[in-house]
Amino acid sequence: MKELKILAVVVFFTLVTYWGVEPYAHSVMHKHVEFKNFKYEDLKPITAKGDPAKGQALAAACAGCHSIKAAKMPAPMDPVTASATYGVNPPDLSLAGKLLDEKYLAHFLKDPTHTALVAHKFKNRPYPMPPMATDDQSAADLVAYFKSIAPKEVTPKEAYEFACGRCHEMRYAKWTQIGEEPKTKPNIQTKMDEEKLKFQEKLAQYKDHLVKYMGKLPPDLSIIVRARSEDFLKTFVEDPQSQLPGTAMPRVGLNKEGYELVFKRLEEVGDPSKPKREAVGPWVIGYFIIFTFLAYLWYKSNWKGLK
Amino acid sequence: MAHFDPNARPFSHQWLNERLAIDTLKRVLSTEYWIPKNINFLWAMGMVLAATFGVLLISGIFLLMYYIPDTKLAFDSVNHTIMGEVGYGWLWRHMHGVAASVVFLIIYIHMFTGIYYGSYKRGRELIWLSGMLLFVTFSAEAFSGYMLPWGQMSYWAGMVITNLFSLGSLDFQGLVEWIRGDYVPGQAFLGRFFMLHVVLLPLVIMALIVLHFGTLRIPHVNNQDGEEIDFEAEAAKWKAGKRKESKVIPFNPVFMSKDVFVLGIYFIFYFYLVFYHFEFAMDPVNFDPADPLKTPPHIYPEWYFLWSYEILRPFPKDPGLIAFGFAQVIFFFLPFLDRSPNVAPANRRGIFKYWFWILLVDMIVLTVMGKVPPIGIYTTIGTVAAWVFILLWVALPFITKMEKPIRGQK
Numbered sequence: 242m243k244e245l246k247i248l249a250v251v252v253f254f255t256l257v258t259y260w261g262v263e264p265y266a267h268s269v270m271h272k273h274v275e276f277k278n279f280k281y282e283d284l285k286p287i288t289a290k291g292d293p294a295k296g297q298a299l300a301a302a303c304a305g306c307h308s309i310k311a312a313k314m315p316a317p318m319d320p321v322t323a324s325a326t327y328g329v330n331p332p333d334l335s336l337a338g339k340l341l342d343e344k345y346l347a348h349f350l351k352d353p354t355h356t357a358l359v360a361h362k363f364k365n366r367p368y369p370m371p372p373m374a375t376d377d378q379s380a381a382d383l384v385a386y387f388k389s390i391a392p393k394e395v396t397p398k399e400a401y402e403f404a405c406g407r408c409h410e411m412r413y414a415k416w417t418q419i420g421e422e423p424k425t426k427p428n429i430q431t432k433m434d435e436e437k438l439k440f441q442e443k444l445a446q447y448k449d450h451l452v453k454y455m456g457k458l459p460p461d462l463s464i465i466v467r468a469r470s471e472d473f474l475k476t477f478v479e480d481p482q483s484q485l486p487g488t489a490m491p492r493v494g495l496n497k498e499g500y501e502l503v504f505k506r507l508e509e510v511g512d513p514s515k516p517k518r519e520a521v522g523p524w525v526i527g528y529f530i531i532f533t534f535l536a537y538l539w540y541k542s543n544w545k546g547l548k
Numbered sequence: 549m550a551h552f553d554p555n556a557r558p559f560s561h562q563w564l565n566e567r568l569a570i571d572t573l574k575r576v577l578s579t580e581y582w583i584p585k586n587i588n589f590l591w592a593m594g595m596v597l598a599a600t601f602g603v604l605l606i607s608g609i610f611l612l613m614y615y616i617p618d619t620k621l622a623f624d625s626v627n628h629t630i631m632g633e634v635g636y637g638w639l640w641r642h643m644h645g646v647a648a649s650v651v652f653l654i655i656y657i658h659m660f661t662g663i664y665y666g667s668y669k670r671g672r673e674l675i676w677l678s679g680m681l682l683f684v685t686f687s688a689e690a691f692s693g694y695m696l697p698w699g700q701m702s703y704w705a706g707m708v709i710t711n712l713f714s715l716g717s718l719d720f721q722g723l724v725e726w727i728r729g730d731y732v733p734g735q736a737f738l739g740r741f742f743m744l745h746v747v748l749l750p751l752v753i754m755a756l757i758v759l760h761f762g763t764l765r766i767p768h769v770n771n772q773d774g775e776e777i778d779f780e781a782e783a784a785k786w787k788a789g790k791r792k793e794s795k796v797i798p799f800n801p802v803f804m805s806k807d808v809f810v811l812g813i814y815f816i817f818y819f820y821l822v823f824y825h826f827e828f829a830m831d832p833v834n835f836d837p838a839d840p841l842k843t844p845p846h847i848y849p850e851w852y853f854l855w856s857y858e859i860l861r862p863f864p865k866d867p868g869l870i871a872f873g874f875a876q877v878i879f880f881f882l883p884f885l886d887r888s889p890n891v892a893p894a895n896r897r898g899i900f901k902y903w904f905w906i907l908l909v910d911m912i913v914l915t916v917m918g919k920v921p922p923i924g925i926y927t928t929i930g931t932v933a934a935w936v937f938i939l940l941w942v943a944l945p946f947i948t949k950m951e952k953p954i955r956g957q958k
Contacts, residue, residue, distance in 0.1 A: 259828070263828050270920065348748055413624075513631070518638065543805040547797065
């Protein structure tokens with residue numbers, strides 16, 4: 242039928258144009274980075290078998306800077322003071338054994354600067370994290386210990402806060418680098434919100450330290466899932482240097498599960514309508530299929546016997 | 549004075565007829581507005597465009613309730629308030645964004661349909677010209693709307709496009725600053741583009757749509773063979789019940805019924821995009837907030853401006869601007885550059901057939917080259933395609949002059 246042929250021509254040119262400006266143009270604009278599935282193949286496998294009990298003894302040294310809430314060890318300093326000392330607030334280590342790749346963590350404990358791929362940033366100044374394991378055995382012991390204390394279930398929010406949240410705020414989820422924005426109320430007489438101002442002062446100080454440490458303020462990640470492709474995000478987190486050579490962003494060393502949890506958090510904050518979209522979509526399209534069918538019957542009844 | 553029956557019941561048919569002539573209106577605008585029978589679904593694109601404009605208008609009104617035209621708040625009002633906090637705000641935004649992109653696809657199909665079937669020829673020049681005015685106004689509407697989320701691409705596209713008004717070596721910085729209301733895009737810039745987008749340009753578009761419909765009334769729409777139809781004689785046949793013999797159909801309900809069917813198919817496609825494939829219409833770069841200190845690595849316009857952007861890009865500054873200006877206005881001259889009297893589909897018009905298909909392919913090539921970075925082979929392809937575009941238009945009067953008249957048209 243003639244109309245179908247015309248439709249085929251229209252569809253053909255439309256698809257060619259689409260292909261050219263979307264998949265093709267983007268493949269030219271963005272360099273291709275191979276995704277390695279969070280395997281960290283540049284790091285040698287650690288064969289030593291870890292002993293959690295020995296690891297626990299070694300971990301006492303960690304508590305000098307880090308909190309380990311899972312082991313009831315509090316943070317030695319508040320985030321702002323910690324950032325004044327180290328540049329950034331050191332993470333709580335409760336989730337390290339759960340969300341970080343085992344091999345990565347072992348290597349990180351032995352040689353943090355090179356494992357995190359930040360040696361280029363710390364040529365003339367020390368990396369705040371010193372090597373904590375002298376050999377494979379002690380590294381494996383520490384890893385075994387962190388695995389033994391890690392909770393079985395971790396929420397996407399917790400994963401984000403552990404892996405990203407000390408550098409990246411997420412204002413659409415009220416998350417700042419020093420924790421959640423407190424719920425405060427302005428004084429009804431003065432209209433001033435003293436508590437909020439105090440929090441903001443602390444945040445300003447923290448950000449100041451962070452900027453000095455990183456070179457610039459790491460971006461807010463509220464809608465990063467809309468601003469970067471899924472492919473970019475996973476290859477970037479796996480190896481930041483692959484996408485942005487020279488970036489101050491460290492290789493965090495997430496394992497696959499850890500990344501998936503973080504991505505889930507990015508998605509639920511950055512694309513909150515996804516579940517609703519998926520629920521409503523079929524109804525709207527179904528409506529128009531019925532509409533079109535009825536319109537077809539009307540059209541046929543009107544054009545009957547005209548040609 | 550007209551006769552008003554004192555006994556007519558208020559708002560009854562007679563009462564309304566005496567005051568509004570509703571029977572006449574209905575006859576003139578719908579039941580006896582004659583459309584050729586020999587048409588295909590491409591003749592429904594006008595209705596598809598009107599419907600898409602309706603979608604844009606309605607979704608725009610909903611978005612306007614929460615959008616804040618303030619450089620500090622605009623980005624979050626769109627990406628947080630509308631997308632996350634307002635019930636179904638995401639739906640209106642995705643509908644608005646996707647419709648803004650798809651409306652240009654349909655405009656281009658509509659335009660190329662007109663070019664292919666010669667629907668801009670003698671008697672129909674004003675249809676073409678009013679349509680071109682609509683195209684230009686829609687472009688301005690799209691551009692001004694693109695500024696509003698105040699993302700990186702809003703800011704930098706605003707910077708680049710307003711810079712064009714310095715007119716190259718003439719260096720009219722004053723004009724650029726006057727347009728921006730500042731040295732760089734800022735609050736004044738956002739405020740005025742907001743006004744243009746939500747008030748002035750929609751009013752102009754609505755007025756032009758009325759004009760565009762008006763220009764159709766006397767010459768009538770063209771048909772698949774470019775046949776000159778005696779509408780009165782054919783209408784008389786229809787009214788006499790000879791529906792099969794008549795070459796025309798009434799707009800309502802016969803033509804409408806087909807339009808509505810095409811609209812149905814179009815809306816399935818459109819809502820598929822809205823729910824499952826909206827990314828193409830919402831550039832990722834614009835989900836980074838505007839940052840005057842950080843130029844994005846690639847700045848490109850939305851896909852529908854790429855072909856003319858690519859005519860600007862491969863040339864040095866001044867010739868590039870001239871070529872760009874040429875591309876912006878040349879389509880207006882189509883009815884006068886085409887010197888052939890033939891109103892017929894392009895494939896029956898000798899060399900014009902090749903002219904049409906080369907133009908179409910060339911504009912697609914320009915579109916793709918306008919997006920990829922101007923490096924290596926892409927620059928060469930872009931330059932060649934830009935020259936092909938210009939030469940096609942230069943050649944048009946000559947090749948159409950040589951065209952042999954068909955069917956004794958003069």
